[in-house]
Amino acid sequence: VTAAIDLQVGVDAVSFGALFAVMALGLALLFGVMRLMNFAYGELIMVGGYTMYYTRDLGAFPMIVITIVVVVLVSMLMELIAFRPVRYAAPVTLLITSFAVSFGLQQVAFMTVAKGRQKGVEPYPWLTDQHHIAGLRLSNLDILTVLVAAGLLIGMTLLLKRTTIGIQLRASTEDYEMAQLVGIRGNRVISFAFAITGLLAAAVCVLYVLRTGSLSATMGVTPLLIAFVGGAIGGLGSLTGAALGGFTLGVVINSIQSSLPVDLSGYTLMFAFLFVIVVLVIAPNGLLDLARRVWSAATTRLGILDRRPA
Amino acid sequence: VSSALALARRYVRAAWTPIVLSAVVVITWAFVENAGSVTLEEDVMRLFLWMMLVLAWQLFSGNSGVMSFGHVAFMAAGAYFAALLTMSPTLKETTFADMPRFLASWIHPAELGLFEATLAAGALAAGLAAVFGIAVARLAGIAAAIATLAILVIMFTFIVQTPSVTGGSDVLVGVPRETTPGNVALALVVVIFAVYAFKQSRHGMRLRASRENQEAAQSVAVNLRLERYIAFVIAGLICGVAGALYAHYFSGFAAADFYFELTFIVVAMLVVGGMQSVAGAVVGTYFLTIVYLTARRGEVDGVFGVETPSGTANLLVAVALLLALILRPAGITGGREVPWPGALRRKGPVAASAAGTVPEEVKEAIAAGPSRADATTPTSGESL
Numbered sequence: 253v254t255a256a257i258d259l260q261v262g263v264d265a266v267s268f269g270a271l272f273a274v275m276a277l278g279l280a281l282l283f284g285v286m287r288l289m290n291f292a293y294g295e296l297i298m299v300g301g302y303t304m305y306y307t308r309d310l311g312a313f314p315m316i317v318i319t320i321v322v323v324v325l326v327s328m329l330m331e332l333i334a335f336r337p338v339r340y341a342a343p344v345t346l347l348i349t350s351f352a353v354s355f356g357l358q359q360v361a362f363m364t365v366a367k368g369r370q371k372g373v374e375p376y377p378w379l380t381d382q383h384h385i386a387g388l389r390l391s392n393l394d395i396l397t398v399l400v401a402a403g404l405l406i407g408m409t410l411l412l413k414r415t416t417i418g419i420q421l422r423a424s425t426e427d428y429e430m431a432q433l434v435g436i437r438g439n440r441v442i443s444f445a446f447a448i449t450g451l452l453a454a455a456v457c458v459l460y461v462l463r464t465g466s467l468s469a470t471m472g473v474t475p476l477l478i479a480f481v482g483g484a485i486g487g488l489g490s491l492t493g494a495a496l497g498g499f500t501l502g503v504v505i506n507s508i509q510s511s512l513p514v515d516l517s518g519y520t521l522m523f524a525f526l527f528v529i530v531v532l533v534i535a536p537n538g539l540l541d542l543a544r545r546v547w548s549a550a551t552t553r554l555g556i557l558d559r560r561p562a
Numbered sequence: 563v564s565s566a567l568a569l570a571r572r573y574v575r576a577a578w579t580p581i582v583l584s585a586v587v588v589i590t591w592a593f594v595e596n597a598g599s600v601t602l603e604e605d606v607m608r609l610f611l612w613m614m615l616v617l618a619w620q621l622f623s624g625n626s627g628v629m630s631f632g633h634v635a636f637m638a639a640g641a642y643f644a645a646l647l648t649m650s651p652t653l654k655e656t657t658f659a660d661m662p663r664f665l666a667s668w669i670h671p672a673e674l675g676l677f678e679a680t681l682a683a684g685a686l687a688a689g690l691a692a693v694f695g696i697a698v699a700r701l702a703g704i705a706a707a708i709a710t711l712a713i714l715v716i717m718f719t720f721i722v723q724t725p726s727v728t729g730g731s732d733v734l735v736g737v738p739r740e741t742t743p744g745n746v747a748l749a750l751v752v753v754i755f756a757v758y759a760f761k762q763s764r765h766g767m768r769l770r771a772s773r774e775n776q777e778a779a780q781s782v783a784v785n786l787r788l789e790r791y792i793a794f795v796i797a798g799l800i801c802g803v804a805g806a807l808y809a810h811y812f813s814g815f816a817a818a819d820f821y822f823e824l825t826f827i828v829v830a831m832l833v834v835g836g837m838q839s840v841a842g843a844v845v846g847t848y849f850l851t852i853v854y855l856t857a858r859r860g861e862v863d864g865v866f867g868v869e870t871p872s873g874t875a876n877l878l879v880a881v882a883l884l885l886a887l888i889l890r891p892a893g894i895t896g897g898r899e900v901p902w903p904g905a906l907r908r909k910g911p912v913a914a915s916a917a918g919t920v921p922e923e924v925k926e927a928i929a930a931g932p933s934r935a936d937a938t939t940p941t942s943g944e945s946l
Contacts, residue, residue, distance in 0.1 A: 289704055337888040343704045344629045348833060349887050355826050356880030362873035473822070477715065484708055522719035525712035529697045536705045 276498025294472025327450030487538020640805030687802020836893025
């Protein structure tokens with residue numbers, strides 16, 4: 253019986269983790285291209301949430317399409333107004349800028365859409381329908397979350413590896429100046445990166461809001477913090493690392509919250525952030541990078557004896 | 563007599579910036595004492611306490627170039643600790659009935675005065691900073707910023723999740739209202755002098771050298787981690803003191819007072835004023851406090867007959883920060899301290915033409931005369 257419960261916890265945790273993998277991926281994309289740790293990413297989720305609220309009567313499909321369009325536009329506008337003028341500044345200046353954008357957007361929300369009574373989006377009843385497969389409860393939302401996340405991750409990989417703009421984007425991630433020297437248009441690539449992050453944020457937003465239902469001006473902060481931590485642990489410098497980190501952290505947080513006693517589970521965020529400090533000190537580029545380096549060091553140690561010229 | 567005067571003149575000149583800044587603080591305090599308005603007093607107290615935080619930030623981030631988002635956590639620790647030490651024992655026994663035994667045994671009976679409690683708060687904050695500082699001092703740039711942010715979240719989560727010691731997310735009430743504007747003005751004058759003295763000390767010098775060029779500073783044997791660590795802990799101490807004073811003025815406070823919003827306001831003040839100088843910290847605090855509190859007043863009573871929606875004050879701070887980052891990244895003061903009045907007049911055509919190229923520290927050192935000649939050595943290292 254306990255094994256079944258553990259598995260059940262695991263199923264919930266996986267769909268939660270998938271959400272944060274997508275989110276961390278969006279953060280890592282911007283970090284890679286312009287060393288921007290984008291705090292305002294959480295506010296994209298907030299903007300999306302309120303867009304869903306105002307378009308909820310149009311039906312699921314138009315609602316999702318409008319949300320995606322709005323969030324992508326807001327993301328690109330953000331870049332145009334706030335981040336383009338400071339593009340060549342130090343990463344910490346960029347971080348402060350994104351702080352300002354995030355805080356400003358929250359205040360605008362306070363003054364407009366978040367005013368008055370608490371708003372919420374009611375999830376569609378069919379989303380919470382559950383299937384019983386091999387003794388496990390699987391809601392449609394869980395399945396949808398995992399499918400969308402997997403789809404986005406695969407789509408992102410294809411986009412980055414197979415399309416011209418994706419390759420340009422990766423080149424800019426590697427070395428922005430060099431990429432510009434060989435004729436890649438910086439503005440276009442960065443706008444594109446912001447559009448992609450907007451798309452990812454919109455997807456996270458729809459899945460997240462359908463899960464929690466409630467909206468507030470600061471609703472983006474907690475998911476942002478978790479994705480941020482996940483990204484930092486996995487390594488924001490690499491897209492795979494960030495996605496893996498976000499996924500792992502989502503899974504861990506969800507399982508801790510469901511397995512620890514209530515009076516301890518509140519401390520989850522505290523332990524997560526303590527862990528972040530430790531990881532930053534021992535592996536500033538993330539655990540994936542550390543693992544890679546340990547692995548290559550170990551293999552060269554073993555292999556070098558044979559290959560070294562006499 | 564003339565040599566004594568010359569000596570006095572040299573001391574005044576060396577301490578010119580903190581003297582002027584302290585005078586501004588004292589004048590503000592005298593003004594509020596005479597005005598006798600309660601709302602004005604509250605506004606000025608906010609200004610003073612923000613200024614103390616911004617000065618702490620200047621000491622660490624301004625000198626080291628490592629941005630902190632976490633020092634508000636040390637302020638929170640100071641505020642809660644001081645409040646626990648001064649509240650009346652009977653009240654503590656009811657409010658914190660299930661405090662763990664090892665804390666309750668000495669916290670429940672404690673009934674300290676404001677001064678002792680403030681010292682204790684500073685000590686605790688410095689102690690916590692000394693622990694977290696071990697990690698932060700090893701990091702730079704974005705990683706350090708993330709680590710300090712983590713400290714903020716850790717402290718907030720701890721306070722909210724431990725109601726038996728802190729009252730949780732509720733407002734903590736019943737803290738005696740003992741802080742007066744005079745106390746804070748006095749503390750602030752001490753802090754202004756201390757922060758300026760730190761900047762000019764060998765530690766401040768090394769830290770600033772490492773900010774300008776880390777490798778060059780290390781090559782002349784600057785122990786980067788140690789210098790960052792020292793500044794981090796001193797800044798934590800100042801924040802703890804500010805927290806204690808805050809707790810005993812705005813007698814009811816909550817965990818949410820010490821989180822992103824306050825951090826954001828303080829960082830904005832520092833950046834807008836110019837984070838590389840003590841004068842910048844003070845100018846930024848005055849400027850944004852006036853903007854913020856005017857808008858805040860507008861949210862409550864309306865300004866010029868217009869009632870601004872709530873959130874305007876914070877939005878204005880965000881906009882001011884964005885504008886400063888885009889248009890004037892070095893802040894209003896551009897990293898300059900308060901100029902010595904004579905220096906401008908005596909500047910000949912040669913000095914004026916060279917003024918644009920000589921770094922501020924060198925100019926200061928030249929102006930200060932041969933007694934400060936030793937100060938130019940590490941500065942010239944900065945421009946390597």
